[in-house]
Amino acid sequence: MRTINIQQVIDDARFGSFHWKVLFWCFLIIIFDVYDLVIYGVVLPILMKEWNLTPMEAGTLGSYALFGMMFGALIFGPLADKIGRKKSIIICLVLFSVFTLVSTLAVEPFQFGLSRFIAGLGIGGLMPNAVALITEYAPKKMRSLLTTIMFSGYAVGGMLSAGLGMLLLPSFGWQSVFYVGAIPLVLLPIILKYLPDSLGFLVRSGKNEEASKIVSKIDPNAIAANEKVTFETPEKVPGASLVQLFKNKRGISTVMFWIAFFMCLLMVYGLNSWLPKLMNQAGYPLGSSLSFLLALNVGAMIGAIGxxxxxxxxxxxxxxxxxxxxxxxxxxxxxxxSNTFVLYLLIGMAGATTIGTQILLYAYVAQFYPMDIRSTGIGWASGVGRLGGMAGPILGGALLSMGLPFEANFMIFAIPGAIGALAICFVSLKYAYVNKVTSQVELQTEPKLG
Known part of the structure; x- marks a missing residue:
């Protein structure tokens, strides 16, 4: 009976219809994931008026989803390494879709905030698992590109929420944009049928027949007709998944990833929350906020894919x-x-190197960790990073209240970028290179399964 190294099959595969399907479904899921996150900003002015909220109360209400995202990433990342990425993605999808719909029933802020927190659990938990899944199936030569294309759905989701908000809110009320967020529930049967589970998880679970079908889709020549094969893949390492992030000389790199995520999300959420206000105070002719957001998100897509x-x-x-x-x-x-052209160029560059860099960080973390702890690694980096996301708006508010010179505000917001770059310098290049380029090096030292 022949033994097949599944990582080698994936690494050497030609990009085909199977990869297109995985990319499409992960891309679509990310669009709705982010849409459900950012629609709060779209309906915020209406909610503040309808519920008579102060700016502080509105900000606190918005933070419920961010808290949920942090816990969701910390919970569903490690859980996926135990129950499979497909199950975790489906659970998260149902969570954020159902409770986005439930939020339309809220008649006061507490009910709305509670539903947003639970929806946030699903939103935060889905991202690391979608990244891990596309990374696992992407051919080696285009792994980073496919991951960032998939995650560019982040910018699409943001633009979709703004566009639908302009279209639906005047005629149908704030609840209408939340109804759109429940569309994944309609697509659930199709997603269950066509979204594959982690190949490594299937093999470790003894589901060799299902694994064989997927391998044949990845490379039709890998398994002959009616041939019985076994698969070589890393065994599930003993001990808690979180502990494994610090073993085999991964500890320093793990901490550096957490620092980089924290700093990058601090810049991303700080920009989204306070940059328009800072620029308006400086007297820049920005035009509409929609054109500003468009420049930022176009820059993010170019930065991520490029x-x-x-x-x-x-x-x-x-x-x-x-x-x-x-x-x-x-x-x-x-x-x-600076003049308007240079201003928008800098805004686009800021989007490319903050939001775009955040997407690249997901791709790098996914490639750095072995298959069996990949979701845990991404989940914890994302979860710790969410603390930076919460700190960004607070930092912006503190700077405005201090009345610092205009230039000083941006100098302070620039510091996290420098700290993040320094942190990545200390990530182990040797381990990441081995894990990215020749995952079978690890596989050859592990006992064969089957």
Whole structure:
């Protein structure tokens, strides 16, 4: 009976229809995941008026979903390594879709906030698992690019929420945009049928027949007709998944990833919350906030996809160090008066090197950790990073209240970019390179299954 190294089959596969399907479903799921997150900002002015909320109360209400995302990432990342990524994705999908729908029934802030917290559990838990799944199935030569294309659904979800908000809110009320967020429930039977589970999880669970079907879809020549095969894949390592993030000389790199996530999300949420206000105070002719958000998100998509392509050519570690350094530079330059063209160019660069870099960080973490603890690694990096996401708006508010010079505000927001770049410098290049390029090196040291 022949033994097949599944990681080698995936690494060497040609991009085909199977990969298109995995990419499409993960991309679509991410769009709705982010849509359900950002629609709060779309309906915020209406809720503040309808429920007579102060700015502080409105900000607190918005933070419920962020808290839920943090706990969701910490819970569903490790859980996926135990029950499979497909099950975790489906649970998260149902959570955020159902409770986005439930939020339309809220008649006062507490009910709304509670439903947003539970929806946040699903929103935060889905992201690391979608990244882990697309990373596992992507061919080696285009792994970073496919991951960042999938995650560019983040920007699409943000633009979709703004566009539908403009279309639906005037005629149908704030509840209408939340109804759209429940569409994944309608698509659930199709997703259950076509979204594959982790191949490594299937093999470790003894589901060799199902694994054989997936391997044949990845590479039709890998298994002959009616051939019986066994699969070689890493055994599930003993002990808690979180502990494994610090073993085999991964400890320093794990902490550095957490720092980079924290700093990057601090910049992302700080920008989203306070950049328009800071720029308006400085007298810049920004025009409508929609054009500003469009420039930021277009920059994010270009940065993510372009960075993914560069990462496959030159290694993501180098790209991330450069991007985070450029984030610090572009944010610093925003503090100085410039013409409209240069201003929008800097805003686009800021989007590419903050939101885009966050997407690249997901891709790098996914490639760094072995298959059996990948979701745990992404989940914990994302969960710790959410603390930075919560700190960003607080930092912006503190800066405004201090009345600092305009340039100083942006200099302070630029510091996290420099710290993030420094943190990535301390990530182990050797381990990441072995794990990314020749995962079978680890597999050959593990006992064969089957």
């Amino acid at each position: 960075g993914g392509w560069l990462g496959d050519k030159f290694h993501l570690r180098k790209v991330l160090i450069i991007f985070l350094s450029l984030a610090a530079i572009s944010l610093s330059l925003l503090g100085f008066k």
